[in-house]
Amino acid sequence: MSRAIELFVRMHEVRSVTADERGRQTLTGDIILAVFGKLQHKMPLGMDLLMAKYVHDAPAANRIIDVIATWLNDEPLKRKDLAMALSCVALDVFCDKPVASQKRQLAALWRKYSDQAKRSNRLIKGWQVKIKQLQRNVYSCETLAAEERLLSAINELEALIIKERRRIDEYAQCQSLKSSTCPRCSGTGSILNTGECPSCNGHGLFVPSIDNIRQHLRHIGLGRVSDKLWESELKPWFEKSLGKLYVESGETGYELSKELSKQI
Numbered sequence: 001m002s003r004a005i006e007l008f009v010r011m012h013e014v015r016s017v018t019a020d021e022r023g024r025q026t027l028t029g030d031i032i033l034a035v036f037g038k039l040q041h042k043m044p045l046g047m048d049l050l051m052a053k054y055v056h057d058a059p060a061a062n063r064i065i066d067v068i069a070t071w072l073n074d075e076p077l078k079r080k081d082l083a084m085a086l087s088c089v090a091l092d093v094f095c096d097k098p099v100a101s102q103k104r105q106l107a108a109l110w111r112k113y114s115d116q117a118k119r120s121n122r123l124i125k126g127w128q129v130k131i132k133q134l135q136r137n138v139y140s141c142e143t144l145a146a147e148e149r150l151l152s153a154i155n156e157l158e159a160l161i162i163k164e165r166r167r168i169d170e171y172a173q174c175q176s177l178k179s180s181t182c183p184r185c186s187g188t189g190s191i192l193n194t195g196e197c198p199s200c201n202g203h204g205l206f207v208p209s210i211d212n213i214r215q216h217l218r219h220i221g222l223g224r225v226s227d228k229l230w231e232s233e234l235k236p237w238f239e240k241s242l243g244k245l246y247v248e249s250g251e252t253g254y255e256l257s258k259e260l261s262k263q264i
């Protein structure tokens with residue numbers, strides 16, 4: 001992440017930036033905001049792209065979709081509806097958001113490898129050990145009342161396990177929608193002492209292939225598209241719109257750096 005983007009994110013996440021904890025900050029919040037305002041006016045699409053990608057700003061994403069819809073006006077495409085849907089997928093890919101088929105994969109990894117999941121599993125194991133102990137004690141109970149007490153304690157622990165499993169499932173689902181970073185290696189692509197991360201094959205990210213994208217069209221209910229339509233129209237459009245998003249955001253990131261460095 002460049003210094004300009006880092007500032008951009010910090011300015012949007014915390015209300016004001018006065019000093020950098022590393023002491024590098026020589027810009028005041030007011031100046032940074034003025035630069036942002038100037039660029040917002042000059043390069044609205046690029047700034048929205050940075051907002052959507054780095055600050056997860058939903059209104060910015062909606063404005064981008066409106067702009068993309070205008071790109072389609074000048075295109076001689078037969079299936080503008082599918083092209084529009086693909087552009088929205090392109091925006092997700094640009095923002096590093098996973099497509100549906102990858103969300104399942106990612107959720108499974110979150111359920112298994114995240115710190116939260118590991119903590120949950122430790123808790124659950126502890127409860128399971130306790131249940132076993134209690135069950136052993138049930139056999140040696142001498143009174144019915146004592147047995148009932150133990151059984152109800154076991155039930156309570158079982159309910160806790162179910163609740164904890166549900167909680168971690170929800171967490172994994174929720175995380176899998178947010179980012180395509182591999183939870184097993186935290187996006188580094190490698191695992192300490194063992195080398196390449198086997199879950200993401202060392203990529204660190206679950207970046208959808210063009211085939212994933214085509215499958216995704218089916219997944220969002222738009223049906224199968226013929227090879228001819230895909231190759232001649234949709235695939236080139238997808239690549240074109242994704243390319244435009246990268247170019248626009250890249251240019252804006254560059255301008256942002258330039259304008260900020262002028263102020264120092």
Ligand SMILES: [Zn+2]
Nearest residue numbers: 182185197200
């Ligand atoms: Zn990985």
